[in-house]
Amino acid sequence: MFKIVRKSVQFGASEIILETGRMARQADGAVLVTYGETMVLVCATADKTVRPGADFFPLGVHYQERSWAAGRIPGGFIKRETRPSEKEILTSRLIDRPLRPLFPKGYTLDTQVVATVISYDGVHQPDIPAMIGASAALAISGLPFDGPIGGARVAHIDGQLVLNPSVEQMASSRLDLVVAGTDKAVTMVESEVDFLSEEEMLDAVMFGFEGFQPVVTLIRELAAECAKPRMAVEAPVVDAALQEQVRQGYLEEIRAGYQVVEKLARQNAVGECRKRAIAALSAENSALAAEVASIFSHLEAEVIRERILSTGTRIDGRGLTDVRQIVSEVSLLPRVHGSALFTRGETQALAVVTLGTGRDEQIVESLDGESRDAFYLNYTFPPYSVGETGRMGAPGRREIGHGKLATRAVAAILPEKDSFPYTVRAISEITESNGSSSMATVCGVVLAMMDAGVPIKAPVAGIAMGLVKEGERFAVLSDIMGDEDHFGDMDFKVAGNAQGITALQMDIKITGINREIMAVALRQARAGRIHILERMQSTLAEPRADLSNYAPRIFTMKINPDKIREVIGSGGKVIRGITEETGCQIDITDDGTITIAAVDGQSAKAAETIIRRIVEEVEAGQVYEGKVVRVTDFGAFVNILPNKDGLVHISQLSGQRVAKVTDVVKEGDVVKVKVLDVDRQGRIKLTMKDV
Template sequence: MFDVKKVEIELGGKTLTLETGRIARQADGAVLATYGETVVLCAVTAAKSVKEGQDFFPLTVHYQEKFSAAGRIPGGFFKRERGATEKETLVSRLIDRPVRPLFPEGFYNEINVIAQVLSFDGESEPDIVAMIAASAALTISGVPFMGPIGAARVGYKDGEYSLNPSMDDVKAGELDLVVAATHDAVMMVESEAKELSEDVMLGAVGFAHDACKKVVEAIIKLAEKAAKDPWEMAAQADLSAAKQKLRDLIGADIAAAYKITDKSARSGALNEARAKAKAAFADATPQDQMAAQKLMKKLEAEIVRGAILKDGTRIDGRTTTQIRPIEAMVGFLPRTHGSALFTRGETQSICTTTLGTKDSEQMIDGLTGLSYENFMLHYNFPPYSVGEVGRFGAPGRREVGHGKLAWRALHPVLPSKDEFPYTIRVLSDITESNGSSSMATVCGGSLSMMDAGVPLKRPVSGIAMGLILEGKDFAVLSDILGDEDHLGDMDFKVAGTSAGITTMQMDIKIAGITEEIMRKALDQAKEGRAHILGEMAKALDSTRTELSAHAPRIETLQIDKSKIREVIGTGGKVIREIVAETGAKVDIDDEGLIKISSSDVNQIEAARKWILGITQEAEVGKIYDGKVVNMVDFGAFVNFMGGKDGLVHVSEIRAERVEKVSDVLKEGQEVKVKVLEIDPRGKVRLSMRVVDQETGAELEDTRPAREPRSDRGDRGDRGDRGPRREGGDRNRRDRGGRDGGGRGDRGPRADGGSAKDDGEPGGLPDFLTQD
């Protein structure tokens, strides 16, 4: 029934299987990719015609994780998969970025790529499997896809690279790098690194490319068995005459416009040139007008790229390695925990850092189960940042991707939870954009965290590199403008510290780049990052030693695990009482680590003392703060150390005689007490009279010491006290007759006296039986 085609290869110690012909047979291309016990289905469908007037390529990629793949039911109120999570959005972009440049110019048919995780083995991330499945499905679908591409993840630990490591190995290692590449060139790089050198990063890319080649060869074998007939592309019209007409008409205007350094003025000049071209084609057909608009963009690209390759002249007059002017300031927002304003040329970001407690951690429900993240970075790109009118609301895929890139750049330099037990949220609001706003977020985010007192290992800076490639001639551009990004061939972002790279992201608009170009870009980026770090240091060169007055304080306290139950109390009664009474937040883990947090240090101290009172033992001779909890005729019971009670005898309340306890004390009154004695049963004897109730200082005890008991001498023979009851208790009289549960015949008590003879051994003495 099924005409199944399949290929298998060994990759990173596991078998990769690509299968088609069994599932989703009505799609243009569908591949079931299996790696270990992780299975991803990717289906590709393409529209057979182009919508009228469409002049762009509508490629849409959706990646979805099924909870059933890991044997889980979604948490929360809704028990089915809902909108895309952050991870699903990021993986969708990860698939989109390397395949989009591999469609031919002028192909505008809508394409839908849907990748679904059907089984997850809990070891390797399914994103690599999804990328491979998408590439294979596109390759066999018949659409004009100039692939295939392969994908691989690389880890690095103890000087060794590893291919497609497990999630645990990635966390324990120094690198998490994803590469997508054709057989001949690298198309995309995404990474997070723990301050690694340029050589190590470049070696990792090469290591991944070798693995990608094996994947590409396997996809080609599958295509040889199962690929559909390729689509016939419509012949492209000869537009050379129209292009020359535009060059003669507005070529000089465009060249002059791109020599204007101010973005607004440059945009105005370009719009005038475009209006002039539009007027020249006013009588043409709609198709010719649309073609003229595309030719206009091509003409702009040729003029800008030619000037850079010919004499190194960039749009704003800089050299290829020059960085735009930088201005940074910190602490300019009075009530935030940390803030920074970072401006580089016409790109600007307001970054704020907020510190929170464990309660503020982000809960993530995914294939691996519930997890918690204590570092968040959110990026916003309002339309006014580029002087436009547009949608303002929830972040789109671009904002999510840019925020995650900055997150990866800063995450490796954060302190551990033990060193800094705070939840950290960095917010980046882009207020101007002409160039890489994600790298401005890295710089501003680093400064704002340092301003907030987060002890980063080292400051982090980031830079965006561009590329102009024509044949064998190329130029690498440092700190690219927005127009250089649009008109260039590469967007290569590198961030790191003075010690090494923390993240690297590369997107290529052409069919890949060589190792020579990538090495030059990395070396040039290193120089640029060092310059930016120097400019950042002018604003703040090290982390502040004090937290903001508005930030919560967190104090950690380690207790014995056996005391956890006492601190929590039955049903959480004790810990709720601590929180209610002191106002501080208290968190305790299974290892006995307690975190006490509040913006008021007095609340923290009160909670700390309370907990110590529960977990520590009282010391004889030490003075404690206490509270009267009960009064009796012979004294008062005082609670001290939070969870301990002791008795202040009436004679220990004051130096002078106290007739009635209630004349001096009342319930709830706070007092200072000294521990006089702790008996073997744990009962505590306290004193107030030897403590100054105002200062807590110890007073001299003027009362004469209690004399020891005198020797009472020989008390003589006490006579026969009767037979000892079985068990040896001579102090209890023999009741007799209780064998078998009966009490025996006690006789009549007409006179109300004892039934036993007064002289009977074991009977009551005469003075207790006389009327």
């Protein structure tokens, strides 16, 4: 019934197995990837008919984690998987980016890749098997995929590079690097780094590239045995006569349009030229409008790229390594905890930092269980930032991806929780955009954190690099604009400082790049980010010594875990009383750590004093001022500490003989007492003699 084909190879510390023919046989291509006891089913399918009017490649990649794969039940009220998590969205993008450039022009069928984690062992992360499975499923599907690709994760542990580390190993790694590519070149890089040098990063990228080559070979072997016949795709036929008409009539005007430095004015000039070309050349045949627009776009690319390669001059007149003008400001918003406005050319990010307590941590549910993030960064890209209207609402995949990249860039500079027990939420609102808004976000957020008084380890900056490559000629561009990204061959983002790199992301639109080009890009990126850092530090050189008046004050103290029950009280009565009396927010962890958050230090000190009195151990010889809470014939009970009453026997009320207790004290009196003894049952004996 089943015609199963299975291939395997050693991949890092474990064997990876690719299997097809048993599951999901109605998909165009389906591969079950097993790595350790982690299993991912990846299916690739394409529609059989072209969507009317389709002039682009509609690829959808969907990575999904099933909680049952790890023996878990989803939290919350709805006990099933619903909308994708941030992790699933980011992994979908991770898989999409190296696949998309490998489909030929002219292929416009709706194509979908679905990767489902169906078993998770807690050791082997499922994202790399999902990427490999996507490549394998497409390779055997018969779809026009010019792969296969491979992918690998690289760690840096104790000075050594490790291929496909375990989840446990990653906890001690200075690097989380994912590399993807073909058998010839690297096409995608994504990383979070703890200040490694450019040379170390290059070595890590090439280590990953060489490490996944056996997987590329394995997929080729699988495809050779069971791939369906490749679908024929007709390359778009260009009307040579029409192409020449557009060139002769509008090339010089396009060149003139791209001499305009200001973005919107340039777009208007080129846009008007495009409209006239379409109107003139498709007046007698409206069906030619799309073809004229396509030819016009190719001429735009030719003008921009040739100018860069021939003269080293870019659209706005800059040289290859020049960074646009930078203006940075802080403390713009009076009632927030920290704020900054970072402007680089026509890209601008408004960054805001809010400080909170442990209750404000982001709760994350994943296959590994529930975790909490004390730092999170939200990136927003409203349509007005590019002078357009558009969808508003929940963040899209691009916004989540850009936010995560910026998060990775600043993760290495965050203070330790022990020294700065705050939850930090960073926001980046992109108010203008003309390229590299994610790197502007890094710069803005770093300034806003310093403005908020967050004691970061060191400031970092980010820069986006581009590439124009024709044959053997190439030019690497520093601080690319939107048009250079659109018409260029690479988007290479690097964050860090002079000490090293904290994040690196690379996407390639061509078949790949070599070590030489990456080395040039990293070298230029280092010079660029140091330049940007100098501009940032001229605005604010170091974190402010004091927090905003509107930020909470957080103090921590440690008590014996056995005393937690006394601080909380029956039904939470005691801790609620402290909160009501002082106005503080109080959190207690199982190890006895108490966090007190208050609007001012005086309130926090009052709460701390009350708690210390609750947990204080009563010892013989100590003197207290207490309140008489009950009077009996044989003595008076005095409250000396919260929930701690002691007895002053009638014989201990005075140095003279006392006939009646009420002759000396009455209920409600405040008196000074000394502890005589605390017996084994915790009963406290007090005296008022000679106190």
